[in-house]
Amino acid sequence: MKKIVIMGCGRVGAKLAQLLDADGHQVTVLDINDYSFRRLLPPEFKGTALLGDGTDEGVLRQAGIEEADTFVAITQGDNRNIMAAQIAKHVFKVPKVVLRIYDPARRELYSKLGLEAFSPTTIFAQMLKEKIEG
Amino acid sequence: MYIIVVGGGKVGYYLTKALLDEGHEALVLEKNPDRVDVICNELGSVCLRGDGCEPAVLEGAGVGRADMLIAVTGDDEDNLVSCQVAKHMFNVPRTIARISNPRNETIFKKLGIDNTISSTRVILEYIQEEVPTHPLTHLLSIRDSGLEIVGVKIPPDSVIVGRAVKDIPLPPGSVLSLIIGKDRAPHVPTASTIIQAEDQIIAVTPPESEGALQAALRGA
Numbered sequence: 001m002k003k004i005v006i007m008g009c010g011r012v013g014a015k016l017a018q019l020l021d022a023d024g025h026q027v028t029v030l031d032i033n034d035y036s037f038r039r040l041l042p043p044e045f046k047g048t049a050l051l052g053d054g055t056d057e058g059v060l061r062q063a064g065i066e067e068a069d070t071f072v073a074i075t076q077g078d079n080r081n082i083m084a085a086q087i088a089k090h091v092f093k094v095p096k097v098v099l100r101i102y103d104p105a106r107r108e109l110y111s112k113l114g115l116e117a118f119s120p121t122t123i124f125a126q127m128l129k130e131k132i133e134g
Numbered sequence: 135m136y137i138i139v140v141g142g143g144k145v146g147y148y149l150t151k152a153l154l155d156e157g158h159e160a161l162v163l164e165k166n167p168d169r170v171d172v173i174c175n176e177l178g179s180v181c182l183r184g185d186g187c188e189p190a191v192l193e194g195a196g197v198g199r200a201d202m203l204i205a206v207t208g209d210d211e212d213n214l215v216s217c218q219v220a221k222h223m224f225n226v227p228r229t230i231a232r233i234s235n236p237r238n239e240t241i242f243k244k245l246g247i248d249n250t251i252s253s254t255r256v257i258l259e260y261i262q263e264e265v266p267t268h269p270l271t272h273l274l275s276i277r278d279s280g281l282e283i284v285g286v287k288i289p290p291d292s293v294i295v296g297r298a299v300k301d302i303p304l305p306p307g308s309v310l311s312l313i314i315g316k317d318r319a320p321h322v323p324t325a326s327t328i329i330q331a332e333d334q335i336i337a338v339t340p341p342e343s344e345g346a347l348q349a350a351l352r353g354a
Binding site for chain 1: 187188189190209210211212214215218219222223235237238241244245
């Protein structure tokens with residue numbers, strides 16, 4: 001069982017939270033809009049939903065970042081994800097930090113700087129290309 | 135110097151204006167086309183439309199030869215990323231980020247930003263300088279007795295620092311009921327208790343003696 005903090009409760013964040021929760025992990029989901037939490041339907045989801053900005057050190061503490069094994073930054077904003085992920089990694093020393101960066105150029109930079117970043121733009125474009133070219 | 139300013143809001147606008155007046159070469163990057171028009175109309179062609187966090191936009195702005203990048207958008211995370219992209223991808227020698235959340239000051243330093251400017255911090259410091267200590271604060275009214283419980287922090291330059299409680303000329307009806315020292319431990323004062331700088335004193339007083347009490351404790 002891992003303690004996992006997810007920042008961003010959009011479609012992907014909520015789906016990820018549910019999958020991890022179903023596997024028995026202890027999940028806390030952060031979002032700045034409580035309407036987003038509608039995606040986490042009880043009784044299936046047994047984790048915690050916390051209203052707050054994950055780029056704020058105090059909010060991260062509240063979410064239990066100090067004991068977390070994993071931090072995932074998956075809001076709509078690349079820069080918010082980048083900032084929160086860096087705080088998690090460099091300030092709170094979370095062992096595993098992963099994040100989404102839409103902009104491929106910024107993904108490349110921050111991968112070089114040691115963040116485990118994924119760009120759905122690149123991944124999806126590549127996938128479509130392979131489908132099309134067969 | 136060639137200075138790139140990210141964010142063409144009020145801060146970005148006046149900063150750029152001042153930099154130009156001082157003879158620097160300055161360029162503003164701004165996402166909002168209306169702001170771009172305003173700035174170009176008023177300052178000349180010194181504003182480029184684009185997101186100052188995107189490497190391609192920075193490259194188009196000639197970031198490679200910039201001596202400094204100053205990120206002054208209203209969002210801390212955007213300012214952080216803009217500075218980091220400039221620093222790590224384009225080796226800009228000096229980066230400055232404006233921040234709103236004072237907590238980010240230490241975080242940004244850890245993340246390699248050379249300088250941060252926090253308007254929140256500047257205003258706070260100004261207030262703390264102007265008002266060296268918190269004035270008397272009302273904590274509670276004791277119902278029916280007509281008395282108040284107030285807190286007063288003892289400034290280091292107060293005349294009562296080093297004096298015993300019995301030697302403080304308290305106004306009639308006022309009693310010092312608790313002293314919280316710098317170690318945050320509460321002590322019930324006796325007549326011989328010596329007042330230290332930064333002590334927090336909790337006192338009971340009739341409202342009409344408040345001013346006199348404050349004067350007696352803070353040495354005003």
